[in-house]
Amino acid sequence: xxxxxxxxxxxxxxxxxxxxxxxxxxxxxxxxxxxxxxxxxxxxxxxxxxxxxxxxxxxxxxxxxxxxxxxxxxxxxxxxxxxxxxxxxxxxxxxxxxxxxxxxxxxxxxxxxxxxxxxxxxxxxxxxxxxxxxxxxxxxxxxxxxxxxxxxxxxxxxxxxxxxxxxxxxxxxxxxxxxxxxxxxxxxxxxxxxxxxxxxxxxxxxxxxxxxxxxxxxxxxxxxxxxxxxxxxxxxxxxxxxxxxxxxxxxxxxxxxxxxxxxxxxxxxxxxxxxxxxxxxxxxxxxxxxxxxxxxxxxxxxxxxxxxxxxxxxxxxxxxxxxxxxxxxxxxxxxxxxxxxxxxxxxxxxxxxxxxxxxxxxxxxxxxxxxxxxxxxxxxxxxxxxxxxxxxxxxxxxxxxxxxxxxxxxxxxxxxxxxxxxxxxxxx
Ligand code: HSE
Numbered sequence: 001x002x003x004x005x006x007x008x009x010x011x012x013x014x015x016x017x018x019x020x021x022x023x024x025x026x027x028x029x030x031x032x033x034x035x036x037x038x039x040x041x042x043x044x045x046x047x048x049x050x051x052x053x054x055x056x057x058x059x060x061x062x063x064x065x066x067x068x069x070x071x072x073x074x075x076x077x078x079x080x081x082x083x084x085x086x087x088x089x090x091x092x093x094x095x096x097x098x099x100x101x102x103x104x105x106x107x108x109x110x111x112x113x114x115x116x117x118x119x120x121x122x123x124x125x126x127x128x129x130x131x132x133x134x135x136x137x138x139x140x141x142x143x144x145x146x147x148x149x150x151x152x153x154x155x156x157x158x159x160x161x162x163x164x165x166x167x168x169x170x171x172x173x174x175x176x177x178x179x180x181x182x183x184x185x186x187x188x189x190x191x192x193x194x195x196x197x198x199x200x201x202x203x204x205x206x207x208x209x210x211x212x213x214x215x216x217x218x219x220x221x222x223x224x225x226x227x228x229x230x231x232x233x234x235x236x237x238x239x240x241x242x243x244x245x246x247x248x249x250x251x252x253x254x255x256x257x258x259x260x261x262x263x264x265x266x267x268x269x270x271x272x273x274x275x276x277x278x279x280x281x282x283x284x285x286x287x288x289x290x291x292x293x294x295x296x297x298x299x300x301x302x303x304x305x306x307x308x309x310x311x312x313x314x315x316x317x318x319x320x321x322x323x324x325x326x327x328x329x330x331x332x333x334x335x336x337x338x339x340x341x342x343x344x345x346x347x348x349x350x351x352x353x354x355x356x357x358x359x360x361x362x363x364x365x366x367x368x369x370x371x372x373x374x375x376x377x378x379x380x381x382x383x384x385x386x387x388x389x390x391x392x393x394x395x396x397x398x399x400x401x402x403x404x405x406x407x408x409x410x411x412x413x414x415x416x417x418x419x420x421x422x423x424x425x426x427x428x
Pocket of ligand 1: 162190301
């Protein structure tokens with residue numbers, strides 16, 4: 001490929017930045033002068049929307065399917081629908097031996113196995129650096145630099161919006177709703193932030209990372225998740241008293257040849273590298289048989305940062321050979337089972353609002369003892385007492401989730417309980 005013909009579909013913040021980046025590639029002395037990038041056509045929902053690029057320089061397609069009446073080498077898909085038009089365009093391109101670059105994590109998490117198989121059979125590439133953690137080159141790092149390491153554990157903050165919200169709640173004492181509103185005003189949150197705040201966006205991303213880390217088929221059903229919607233500022237405050245922060249952490253590991261994948265808000269020691277990741281940044285921590293701890297942090301969203309990953313994929317396209325690393329990293333994938341999360345031992349944080357009366361504390365501790373749960377720290381926060389109701393904060397040693405659920409069921413039925421019991425896992 002010397003003259004690389006590109007079609008760009010989807011011209012939101014990311015798409016417009018990608019066109020701008022491609023324009024500057026042709027002037028870069030770092031690209032072999034024999035190679036020219038040519039945008040043969042663009043398409044988006046609205047032609048009249050204000051953009052940072054002059055769309056009149058390019059051939060416009062109201063219907064992106066019409067692009068296939070022309071020859072091109074690469075489809076850059078930035079529409080981002082979970083199925084529908086994004087799926088149709090990507091599949092059509094791969095079936096016509098056209099390479100695809102996409103940022104569409106939802107689509108790959110759900111239909112990745114099928115689409116990567118088509119790409120492999122047709123000897124074209126389906127590249128997705130921009131789908132996980134925006135501008136952080138995590139895909140390239142996993143499939144090239146440390147591909148032959150045995151990965152023991154991967155964890156990360158993979159969603160900028162929720163990290164901004166949690167940081168805002170912690171630093172400025174804002175409620176969840178106030179912080180979400182600010183995230184929208186600053187343009188960090190998507191128009192519909194449901195996928196972000198419910199943990200779905202992060203769950204898609206850790207599904208994709210897990211496939212690369214462990215050489216397993218993409219199976220989004222294995223990705224457990226819960227989000228931070230309506231998260232209570234109290235827990236951030238109390239976690240701080242125990243020396244922890246609360247972050248939406250995605251993680252995955254192989255246990256007994258089965259895969260455990262989880263995204264949930266967790267307490268994390270304030271000295272852990274992930275705990276120090278603030279605002280809209282993303283970060284990833286990887287532990288391998290060769291590397292005790294590899295940590296990478298950067299912009300996880302935004303037009304310019306995400307565009308950096310798209311042009312990294314373009315670079316991979318022009319530099320890689322057909323039978324390249326990507327083909328080996330996304331073929332021969334193992335079909336394995338999901339690890340039963342009830343078998344996993346973790347330490348937990350509890351917040352219980354109780355009537356301040358004699359015998360309550362001993363009742364709580366005896367219920368925990370009856371479920372074989374050992375308490376590491378217990379705090380009764382008298383300074384937070386309102387109308388004879390006082391919060392009790394507990395940190396347990398590692399125990400099974402099943403024991404925690406049973407404990408919640410028993411304590412919830414006690415008449416000294418004044419509110420819903422909050423439990424969160426503690427990241428280790
Ligand atoms: N909305 C995501 C975030 C970026 O806030 O990190 C795209 O996945």
